[in-house]
Amino acid sequence: CRGLDNVSSSSSTACKEVKGSENQPKGSIGDDVSPDSIPTLAFPSISTADFQFNNEKASNIIVEKVEEFLNKPGNARLVLVDLSHGSKILSLVRTKAIQRNIDMKKFFTFVGDITQLYSQGGLRCNVIANAANWRLKPGGGGVNAAIFSAAGPALEMATKERASSLMPGHAVVVPLPSNSPLYSREGVSHVIHVLGPNMNPRRPNCLNGDYTKGCKILRDAYTSLFDGFVSILR
Numbered sequence: 389c390r391g392l393d394n395v396s397s398s399s400s401t402a403c404k405e406v407k408g409s410e411n412q413p414k415g416s417i418g419d420d421v422s423p424d425s426i427p428t429l430a431f432p433s434i435s436t437a438d439f440q441f442n443n444e445k446a447s448n449i450i451v452e453k454v455e456e457f458l459n460k461p462g463n464a465r466l467v468l469v470d471l472s473h474g475s476k477i478l479s480l481v482r483t484k485a486i487q488r489n490i491d492m493k494k495f496f497t498f499v500g501d502i503t504q505l506y507s508q509g510g511l512r513c514n515v516i517a518n519a520a521n522w523r524l525k526p527g528g529g530g531v532n533a534a535i536f537s538a539a540g541p542a543l544e545m546a547t548k549e550r551a552s553s554l555m556p557g558h559a560v561v562v563p564l565p566s567n568s569p570l571y572s573r574e575g576v577s578h579v580i581h582v583l584g585p586n587m588n589p590r591r592p593n594c595l596n597g598d599y600t601k602g603c604k605i606l607r608d609a610y611t612s613l614f615d616g617f618v619s620i621l622r
């Protein structure tokens with residue numbers, strides 16, 4: 389059961405087919421604008437799984453950065469994605485987004501695989517973010533492994549042309565070649581790799597629980613991600 393987990397909807401409505409249904413967020417720019425045509429960035433919650441970043445702190449930062457993005461002029465949408473309806477981070481962010489009156493046509497949460505948002509969920513997202521590793525390498529589990537695997541070798545090659553490594557808090561925009569299945573099947577034209585702060589002692593650059601540094605790096609990561617998205621829109 390995958391689908392829209394809109395900030396205003398209950399999880400029961402999230403199981404319905406999204407495409408063309410009343411659950412589909414309507415265009416906020418005017419009624420004549422199809423939501424499908426609105427530039428949309430789908431992103432996972434950076435650092436909160438393998439990198440073990442505190443979910444409560446991460447949810448505050450996501451909502452803060454989303455608000456900052458939406459306060460700027462433009463007609464793009466942001467979608468926070470996770471695999472399960474039981475996702476703690478989706479639930480925290482949804483609750484906080486409602487409390488802060490964030491426009492749910494421009495920001496919502498969605499349950500599904502970020503590599504199958506259109507084919508399985510009916511949600512068109514032209515850009516997706518990846519919670520990457522510093523080497524920008526495929527594999528390693530989590531969303532990174534899923535995105536590199538779904539995109540095929542085209543993503544690895546296109547990534548290498550842009551960067552060979554990433555510093556925590558930074559992002560790199562990679563245009564996806566049209567021969568990638570993610571492009572042809574899902575309509576994804578760009579992947580933005582983001583490296584978040586790491587609190588997992590078994591991974592490189594562990595911050596050993598230093599949340600002063602960690603929160604700054606996570607803020608920087610979302611700023612770089614959303615700036616990268618804006619650079620595609622220009």
Ligand code: AR6
Nearest residue numbers: 432435436437438439501502519521528529530531532534
């Ligand atoms: N679709 C949507 N969301 C997903 C998917 C998916 N296919 N897979 C995982 N998530 P993580 P991190 C969610 O661990 O914590 C990698 O090994 C997941 O539930 O992928 O930043 C890299 O190589 C969670 O909410 O990223 C790095 O070394 C979110 O994506 C390291 O993990 C991020 O989980 C990065 O760790």
